[in-house]
Amino acid sequence: xxxxxxxxxxxxxxxxxxxxxxxxxxxxxxxxxxxxxxxxxxxxxxxxxxxxxxxxxxxxxxxxxxxxxxxxxxxxxxxxxxxxxxxxxxxxxxxxxxxxxxxxxxxxxxxxxxxxxxxxxxxx
Amino acid sequence: xxxxxxxxxxxxxxxxxxxxxxxxxxxxxxxxxxxxxxxxxxxxxxxxxxxxxxxxxxxxxxxxxxxxxxxxxxxxxxxxxxxxxxxxxxxxxxxxxxxxxxxxxxxxxxxxxxxxxxxxxxxxxxxxxxxxxxxxxxxxxxxxxxxxxxxxxxxxxxxxxxxxxxxxxxxxxxxxxxxxxxxxxxxxxxxxxxxxxxxxxxxxxxxxxxxxxxxxxxxxxxxxxxxxxxxxxxxxxxxxxxxxxxxxxxxxxxx
Numbered sequence: 001x002x003x004x005x006x007x008x009x010x011x012x013x014x015x016x017x018x019x020x021x022x023x024x025x026x027x028x029x030x031x032x033x034x035x036x037x038x039x040x041x042x043x044x045x046x047x048x049x050x051x052x053x054x055x056x057x058x059x060x061x062x063x064x065x066x067x068x069x070x071x072x073x074x075x076x077x078x079x080x081x082x083x084x085x086x087x088x089x090x091x092x093x094x095x096x097x098x099x100x101x102x103x104x105x106x107x108x109x110x111x112x113x114x115x116x117x118x119x120x121x122x123x124x
Numbered sequence: 125x126x127x128x129x130x131x132x133x134x135x136x137x138x139x140x141x142x143x144x145x146x147x148x149x150x151x152x153x154x155x156x157x158x159x160x161x162x163x164x165x166x167x168x169x170x171x172x173x174x175x176x177x178x179x180x181x182x183x184x185x186x187x188x189x190x191x192x193x194x195x196x197x198x199x200x201x202x203x204x205x206x207x208x209x210x211x212x213x214x215x216x217x218x219x220x221x222x223x224x225x226x227x228x229x230x231x232x233x234x235x236x237x238x239x240x241x242x243x244x245x246x247x248x249x250x251x252x253x254x255x256x257x258x259x260x261x262x263x264x265x266x267x268x269x270x271x272x273x274x275x276x277x278x279x280x281x282x283x284x285x286x287x288x289x290x291x292x293x294x295x296x297x298x299x300x301x302x303x304x305x306x307x308x309x310x311x312x313x314x315x316x317x318x319x320x321x322x323x324x325x326x327x328x329x330x331x332x333x334x335x336x337x338x339x340x341x342x343x344x345x346x347x348x349x350x351x352x353x354x355x356x357x358x359x360x361x362x363x364x365x366x367x368x369x370x371x372x373x374x375x376x377x378x379x
Binding site for chain 2: 009010012013016017020023024027029030031032033034035036037039040041043044047048061064065067068070071072073074075076077078079080081082083084085086087088089090091093094095096097098099100101102104105106108109110112113115
C-alpha cells in the first residue's frame with residue numbers, strides 16, 4: 001500500500017532528524033548535524049533490505065517516489081520564500097562576501113574532485 | 125463575491141501553493157523550450173522565477189519570507205518549508221547507489237573543510253577590506269559567507285552587533301541565491317555530471333537551499349549525492365565558526 005512507503009519515508013526522516021539534533025546537542029552546536037544525511041542512509045538501507053525480503057511492493061515504492069518527484073516543485077516553493085530583498089539590502093559588502101566565496105568554491109571543485117577519484121587512473 | 129473567493133483561497137493555502145508552483149513550472153518549461161531550446165533547464169528557470177516571486181513578496185509584504193508573507197500565498201511557506209523540503213530530499217535517496225556514496229567518503233570530508241575555510245576567508249577578507257578591524261565582526265561576516273545559518277549562530281555566540289549580524293545573514297543569502305542560479309550555468313565547466321563530483325560539490329558549497337536547488341536545476345539524479353554531503357556543512361560550520369575560525373582571526377586582529 002502506498003501509505004507504507006510514505007510512512008517508511010516519514011519514519012526514516014524523523015529518526016535521521018532526531019539523530020542530527022542529538023549529534024548537534026552533543027557537539028554543543030545549535031544546528032542539526034547531518035540529520036538529512038542519516039535519514040537518507042537509513043531509507044537506502046531499509047528499502048534495500050525490504051526489497052530483498054520481497055516486502056517492499058510497487059505501491060509502497062510509489063509512496064516514496066511521489067515525494068521524490070515533488071522535490072523540484074518543493075524547491076521552487078522554497079526559492080519563493082527566500083529573503084531575496086534582505087540579500088539585496090545587504091549592499092555591496094554582503095554581495096562581495098557571498099559572491100567571492102561562491103566563486104572560489106566553484107573553482108576548487110574540479111581539483112577536489114580529481115584529488116579523491118579512486119581506482120580511475122590514480123595519478124597521485 | 126471577490127471576498128468569498130479570497131477567503132476560500134486563504135483557507136486552502138497549500139492547494140493554492142500547488143497551483144501556483146505548477147503554473148510557474150509550466151511557464152518555465154515553456155520558456156526553456158521556446159527561447160533557449162532547452163539549453164537552460166526548465167527547473168533552473170522555475171527556481172529563478174521563485175526567487176523573483178520572493179523579491180516581489182518581500183517588497184509587497186516587507187517580511188523575511190518572500191511571497192509566503194502575503195496571506196494568500198502562505199501555503200508556499202508550508203510547501204517549501206523545512207519539513208516538506210527535508211521529507212522530499214530524503215525521498216530522493218531512494219534508488220541512489222550505496223557504493224557511490226561510500227567511495228567518496230574521505231574526499232567529501234576534505235571538501236567540507238576546504239569549502240568552509242575558503243568561504244570564511246573570502247567573507248572575512250571582504251569585511252577587512254571594508255574597514256572592520258575587530259575579530260568578532262570579521263568572524264561573524266566571514267561565517268555568514270559560509271551559510272546564512274552559520275553566520276548568525278557564530279555572531280550570537282561571539283556577541284556581534286546587530287548590524288554586523290544583518291550583514292552576515294545577507295552574505296549567506298547572497299551565497300545561497302548565487303549557488304541556485306549559477307550551478308546549472310557552470311555545471312559543465314566544473315565537470316558536475318557524476319555522483320562523485322556531485323558529492324564534492326555538495327561538500328564544498330554546503331548551503332542546503334543552494335545545493336538542493338542548484339542540483340535540481342542541473343540533474344535531479346545527482347540531488348541525493350550532493351545533499352548527502354551538504355547536510356554536514358552547516359553543522360561543521362557552526363562548530364568551527366565560534367571556535368577555531370574565531371581564534372585564528374583573533375591571532376591576526378587582536379583588537
